[in-house]
Amino acid sequence: MKFNRVLINDDHDAIGESVAQVLMSNGITNIEKTQYCDEAYLKIKKAELDQDPFDLLITDLSFKSDYRNDNLSSGEELITKLTQDYPDLAIIVYSMKDQLQKVRFLIKNRGVNGYVCKDRKGSKELGESLNVVASGKAYLSPQVCKALQPKSNMEIDDFDIRLINLLSKGMSQEEISEDLKSKNLKPSSLSSIEKRLNRLKIQFKANNTTHLVSITKDLGLI
């Protein structure tokens, strides 16, 4: 099997162009490009209605917002919507992010078929991913291929991310506790929050909360 009709969704024009180059050098010429997630969704929808659907979407995850106020503001939202509506569409994510948690989530829970890291060898890996994904297998860049290996111990989950995010927004640990309780999310006691933060501080070698937020921001975790 080979992909015939491909949509590229990336807000950076140069990336879109280079992805198109990779596709063409793999013999794929029926290509369209979008720079917004809304636009991508509409194009896919229209293609479906026109009986000329895409077989593959290559998309970034993070998009800068501009004057248009977008409905779908991130690649992840786009993917969530697409996997509901068009489960047959193959999706390759092409992103700077290399967090295992995110990768695992997209592959396991969103049925993403490939995850290629924009990096020094991004183009080459993207080319390889086309063949792998076309043959029905999942492709992962080497940097993130351990995402699917079970349990590489020291890992952070969505709760951790949420926690650090709320801290970075200036909430106190007690306020966070209240917030979680009001949303009926499970670990919500101040004590649990403290314990979790403690683990994270050890993991990231942070001296205090401020340091932890600083480090995770640098890592692009939040």
Added chain:
Amino acid sequence: MKFNRVLINDDHDAIGESVAQVLMSNGITNIEKTQYCDEAYLKIKKAELDQDPFDLLITDLSFKSDYRNDNLSSGEELITKLTQDYPDLAIIVYSMKDQLQKVRFLIKNRGVNGYVCKDRKGSKELGESLNVVASGKAYLSPQVCKALQPKSNMEIDDFDIRLINLLSKGMSQEEISEDLKSKNLKPSSLSSIEKRLNRLKIQFKANNTTHLVSITKDLGLI
């Protein structure tokens, strides 16, 4: 004046390629590419020694680290070193970051000649910047062109920056006080530090220290 010999420094291969395309379509063919800041520095140094120097560097700011442990790990460090050693070299930054403080700093204090945002029209703007910078003027992408307008500038001095920086490294206010005393820097009492932080927290509408560090990191202030 026109640029003859250009070095492109970007860790993402596709970007390097697309920048090269832009240069060639502007009639510049003497192009070299690097994917590491160390490599870029060495290449520029060598070219200088060989009496065949570059007249322009186009570089990203953030680079992923890999197995090589780099000396210069960011574009900013590279630029700092270059403006010391080769003040005549023109530099255009091509980056995702669009924080005004960062841009202002690079233009004012590092003598960077152009700042182009990697964005939906990044390639087009990069092409325009070549002509503007070649004619001796500074080029700024529309998103960041207000960086040079003095209006948007709140009065934050070096002490403030130093303070927030130390906080982001995990030091307590007392440790910072000790540190400043040991360096004989003037406001150094815990009380002064508290007062200064208070002013900053009001200025940036921060709830606490963690929030303050988070906000200033987002602004690119530190």
Added chain:
DNA sequence: CCTATCTATACGGTTTACCGTAAAAGCAAA
């Protein structure tokens, strides 16, 4: 020289973060 003003510092009280310990709840295998 005196005074108004601004800055640095000192101090005490309150809140929040930090850290250890321990009980309670959830869960899976025997």
Added chain:
DNA sequence: TTTGCTTTTACGGTAAACCGTATAGATAGG
């Protein structure tokens, strides 16, 4: 159901951050 393990929660003490107020020093204008 019992047992053992893990996770969540509770609590108490210490350290640090937070906040108001007050004194000391430095500076500029009269």
